[in-house]
Amino acid sequence: MLRLSPAPGERLRECGELRVHVAGAEANVAVALASVGVSTRWTSALPDTVLGRRVTDSLSSAGVVLDTVRWTAGERLGLYFAEIGSPPRPTSVVYDRARTAFGSLTADDLDWAAVCDSEILHLTGITAAVAPGSDALVLRAAREGRERGALVVYDVNYRAALSATETAAAVTVAAAPDIDVLICRAEDARDLFGLTGDPVTLARDLAGKLDITRVVVTSGADGAVAWWDGASFAAPALPTVAVDRIGAGDAFAAGVLWGVLDGSPGDALRRGTAMASLAMSVHGDQCRFSAQEVLDVAQGAGREVRR
């Protein structure tokens, strides 16, 4: 999808220009992973217009493989308008997602063998909520991924503008048997599943409630924790001057996936918080940093000026 945003300090209702950024939760994760050097494929449906082609141009430039993208005629590209806030003015979003190409996609349209031909399959709750029938498509994907041997990662990623908390919880519960790693914001753990307590407790209880052995819980400025094969792990958030908060969660997920591929849960959390911070330091949803740039930040290296 495309994100359209006024410049900082400007408002949607008055601005003369909108900046264009390619966005979308799974696309953001794919770009972030490709940028650190992980081979990545992204699957979706797009309208065959210059706007739809713009999305693949962007993902291609990062090296994401796009051979499973389905091109449609007659549908829209999903848009959202995002006004970046400045406290106490919140960042606010106007979704514009009626009748999108993705919304018209059905399970039969996809070549599941190709879609799931990878080590990890990443899915998000936001995608399950964007159109009627999207939930079934996401559940099918989780099932296909599991059966075809991919590690299934599911990011709850709740959006109040898209679905009720009960609906989002029900989808997560339905997907749970196929989920290997669950990522969930602490506030979503509370709002969707009625859990309480500190982040580690939330992660442990989510794992128990949903019978998932690996659960990551994020708490924004308080960092991230994981309940992972019965043990807990934690990583603090990094001191950050946020330029644009949107996309930080997707960058975090990318860091976790990269860490899972490479090493320990602790690495996964540290890369996640580093990538989230870096994503917030630039405009747009995407997080295009090299492996070295991410690791420098994750390891606390680096002066204020590098020269």
Place this chain on the structure above:
Amino acid sequence: MLRLSPAPGERLRECGELRVHVAGAEANVAVALASVGVSTRWTSALPDTVLGRRVTDSLSSAGVVLDTVRWTAGERLGLYFAEIGSPPRPTSVVYDRARTAFGSLTADDLDWAAVCDSEILHLTGITAAVAPGSDALVLRAAREGRERGALVVYDVNYRAALSATETAAAVTVAAAPDIDVLICRAEDARDLFGLTGDPVTLARDLAGKLDITRVVVTSGADGAVAWWDGASFAAPALPTVAVDRIGAGDAFAAGVLWGVLDGSPGDALRRGTAMASLAMSVHGDQCRFSAQEVLDVAQGAGREVRR
């Protein structure tokens, strides 16, 4: 609706920013008329979001009365993406009009007495084609206008991206009994009604075919003619360096309406071609020029630099 456009020389598929202009055929006519000092009301339906409010902010700033606008929840604001061309690259448009607030509007939603409380009622064929049922709404408006004593002006304004030529012709034929003044491009006269010949012939034959006594036919760089109560009138196009051609037809219509209110058919055509030229000399669909600015151009006054 909103128009989103890259800067000149940039492309929709690659541009970093999109300029935002409030647009829409009838809205353009209303703004142009209000700018020359004519009291104007605009009726439509808009989503009650910052994007919808942006439309009324713009029209209010020009002085257009908005007391019949209907605010809706849950629908979209119509958008279109326009890439301004440079020969031989055409100006190209991607419409994005599914599920708009206007598309959800029905005849019962409107207070027809208020809508038609004016000397002239202006309607366009583009509006009749934007959504299923829009044609009925426009036909009803023409009927209400006629019955309530307004002069009904109908601009054929055919858009291939919105409807077939047969459909657009049928709507025009259906509306014809209620139309006092018809505005039609020469190429539309040919494509929709199968007419041939020079513009004056087209205007006369359209008048005959549709049984409308006043018909204006425009021919772009060849100017405009009218078949008006049995006589012909003409005005040449003005030498113009086009910055942005979109909206020129609406500005022309505004000039014709203004001329009809004030004077002779000849004045109407001259004001129309002047306003069309001025509209093309600025970015955006709107034509915000004062009466004096328009008359100076219509009368050929003016140096290249005024100081």
Place this chain on the structure above:
Amino acid sequence: MLRLSPAPGERLRECGELRVHVAGAEANVAVALASVGVSTRWTSALPDTVLGRRVTDSLSSAGVVLDTVRWTAGERLGLYFAEIGSPPRPTSVVYDRARTAFGSLTADDLDWAAVCDSEILHLTGITAAVAPGSDALVLRAAREGRERGALVVYDVNYRAALSATETAAAVTVAAAPDIDVLICRAEDARDLFGLTGDPVTLARDLAGKLDITRVVVTSGADGAVAWWDGASFAAPALPTVAVDRIGAGDAFAAGVLWGVLDGSPGDALRRGTAMASLAMSVHGDQCRFSAQEVLDVAQGAGREVRR
């Protein structure tokens, strides 16, 4: 008037472009009130040029009624050049207000019945200082407002670049008998009236000294207090990342007026601090936020990202 400002981080002496914002203390208050849905009229004199018309276009777009504006020929529009600072670089202003249309306005030019036909009449000390004779005009307005039954609110709003402290104090004293609500910065209370102590003491002592029963004192980051019919009220300032501090005082005044119309002094202060914070979160002097947006902030609602 118009404000011309370089982009953030740029300087007046070197910048390539100046951003244009419509400004002026009373105009800012009118726009802020109209934006939350309060019916508002603004009265002034403007040159009948595209620059003067730009001012009314802006106010019209917010819904401010302009039927008492007086158009003049031959005078200037007031300008000011504002360079937005970044600590320790102060925000600095170059006023350019010689020979403005407003400066030529006399009491006889106005239809006082129309000007004062409202529940509240808002006046500021800055306006009393912009030109020779402006003080008399403001005093006359206060008198007319009082006599015609409007609640008179007077914002001291001292500007060292426009008048001496003694002059500003004398005008305030002269207007005091007609003032229902006085708004004054704590530093102005000290500099103009020689008062000392904490903000509540300043408010109470100002009330006593000027014999005004309702006095609001603002202290920037320390919030605002009121001495109101013999009791004190207070509201803290909100945590704010300031994008542009200019106009915050006017937004505060608008919040106070809105609160006075609707409810208790406490509400007035809370709306005032909320609107001041919101005004600082965007570029320009104007504060165009809906009632809901202001109340959300005043009540501490809201996440960092709303979606």
Place this chain on the structure above:
Amino acid sequence: MLRLSPAPGERLRECGELRVHVAGAEANVAVALASVGVSTRWTSALPDTVLGRRVTDSLSSAGVVLDTVRWTAGERLGLYFAEIGSPPRPTSVVYDRARTAFGSLTADDLDWAAVCDSEILHLTGITAAVAPGSDALVLRAAREGRERGALVVYDVNYRAALSATETAAAVTVAAAPDIDVLICRAEDARDLFGLTGDPVTLARDLAGKLDITRVVVTSGADGAVAWWDGASFAAPALPTVAVDRIGAGDAFAAGVLWGVLDGSPGDALRRGTAMASLAMSVHGDQCRFSAQEVLDVAQGAGREVRR
């Protein structure tokens, strides 16, 4: 002075930003001459503000000597707002020159020996018209220049917004005894002095009427001619795609002065038309081209792309 202009295709009444250019007839001539390598001094009065300093920063960067500039307190810097047109929309100018520092300058403020210490003294009719008393100052300058041995060049440069044709004619007549070279637009020759005929006739008749032996007459796209010591010279205008016409006349004058210093009247005209064309090919009033760039164009050298 400063010129403030919207981007091409934008309007003063609506634009979000104004581009800032240092301007002023004599300043433009000085910058253009300094840019081709001629030693140049510029004399005027400026307010000692960041805006005034901006003017000298700009002239310094081109190498103009500024040791006779007078800094004042309390006055304004002259401004003008220029909307660059696109046919048939004219370029239009809003002057904003009340109470400028220059307007407060009197003959006694200047060190005439320093001001006139050069081979040529350049004066313009526009300067004679900007404020009450400016005409006397310009006449005094012409007299001082003549007496101190400088060649006095006077550019009539009539501006309808600043003075009546009779006034401008009278000033020219009064200055004529001290003028060595007169530059005049063909249309000004007609409007101010009632002359008729082709440009050469106008030049010859102006020379006769004012008793000046060297007269240059410009005719825009028809080029320029000179009646020079009893013989006529001519140079055609160059094929030009005008980006911004303002300042072309000053660039022409600079070319004439440079040619007068270096060579024949024919060279002067050719350099003038080349510099006028180059000035129109860039935004802003100034013409900053090197001697080689000007001569290449004057001699018709050069491909469309140089690489």
Place this chain on the structure above:
Amino acid sequence: MLRLSPAPGERLRECGELRVHVAGAEANVAVALASVGVSTRWTSALPDTVLGRRVTDSLSSAGVVLDTVRWTAGERLGLYFAEIGSPPRPTSVVYDRARTAFGSLTADDLDWAAVCDSEILHLTGITAAVAPGSDALVLRAAREGRERGALVVYDVNYRAALSATETAAAVTVAAAPDIDVLICRAEDARDLFGLTGDPVTLARDLAGKLDITRVVVTSGADGAVAWWDGASFAAPALPTVAVDRIGAGDAFAAGVLWGVLDGSPGDALRRGTAMASLAMSVHGDQCRFSAQEVLDVAQGAGREVRR
């Protein structure tokens, strides 16, 4: 390489910002071909910096295959600064190509089997001149291409800033035995090879002189001709409003290559002139148009506005 350009109407010596475009003759051809759907590989050497990576991001986004690109450390990325002219101001270029990564490339660095694994191998004279030794590299490439069965296309593309005419002619002569299709500007045919006559004569004589059976000669606004297997073909240039002339020659070459792959010499010329015109209608060197967009223009289809 990167191209850095001021906005239209601005100058390199004064502009506040430079627009960044990825450029380079062969890269432009590759992007243009990939955009119409032809599989394309680009081979070069780039520094492994964010600037070098920017080049491959851009080419990847168009779908160009980059598996033979060589990444180096310690060398520069070639730059050039281009000021887009407006007649009579020429477009002027400052090359900045000392010590580039490409300049350090030797024949042994390349896997020739991979480089030449395609139907056509495209080479240009500009590349042969950018660094000492580049000529040998280009000659080797031509030889490798010929021996490995690729059709070798050589674009003379002379740049006076890079080499003497004699040098460029000598390189072309040396490469001739391996060249299947030669592309040459009419002026280069005259300057490098001393030929005279109309374009067809130039093409035929070049073919004879160099013993190449297929020669294309371009003449800017006069279109292009080919001497092809003993017969002549021609295509007129299209009416074009040039936004940016740089890259037109490369777009022409891409059209020719595409036509050669698909069809007749006549198609090749028509596609070449269409792509050259489209390239000039947008900013930057690249020509990113779809096959349909190019064919519409080549066939003269299309209104001024498509909607």
Place this chain on the structure above:
Amino acid sequence: MLRLSPAPGERLRECGELRVHVAGAEANVAVALASVGVSTRWTSALPDTVLGRRVTDSLSSAGVVLDTVRWTAGERLGLYFAEIGSPPRPTSVVYDRARTAFGSLTADDLDWAAVCDSEILHLTGITAAVAPGSDALVLRAAREGRERGALVVYDVNYRAALSATETAAAVTVAAAPDIDVLICRAEDARDLFGLTGDPVTLARDLAGKLDITRVVVTSGADGAVAWWDGASFAAPALPTVAVDRIGAGDAFAAGVLWGVLDGSPGDALRRGTAMASLAMSVHGDQCRFSAQEVLDVAQGAGREVRR
């Protein structure tokens, strides 16, 4: 040299535009000093292109004397690409300094009497490292300055991208006998000279080790100290919202030089920290503030808004 930077929040690898700033350590110091009113000369070599001329245009506009600048043909202008960070993303720099005009400069090219004809001669370690042979040139300059009676100030200014710590230390040691005032960052004192302890200890030990009687040590947010003729002085850093950190060190050096010219070491440090803070409050390397602006900040005067 020129600095090319994306807008804040944008990245070098993706940005559409680069902002252009004239930069270079000694040039920054010269501009900052000229801006506060100190007579300043800058000596270097520049290519005689529009890019090289751009550098002198900028310095001239600040009033820097440029009569010892050497113009060369065939060499490059030094560039650097700077991406301004936002924590934890560091500000990162890509130097592009191969084959610059300055690198080709030898001691014999300069008129040392003219170069050293001033009260203070300012040199930096960065310049000593930019090209082979630059170290010898800087050592020669220090010797010439000392012998010709100028106070020699040397700023260590270490850049890891340009030389090894050992090399930079060796150059400093070699220059030490000619250095009157040494400026050194605390981290450079540790990395180059193996010193430890708090800043005052570092300054005292540096003075001892290098036998220099006046040593200034800076510690970023911890302010600056001096060991000056056997006594210690200190100035805290000022609370600063950094817009752009690059150039702060040069501005600090300028403040120290100004203070040395005018007064006590304490003044020098306070002016240095004030100028460093002001430099960070604007985009670009240069620090163009008037003496009054600097002194206001150094003395803690000033409201957040001055009007």
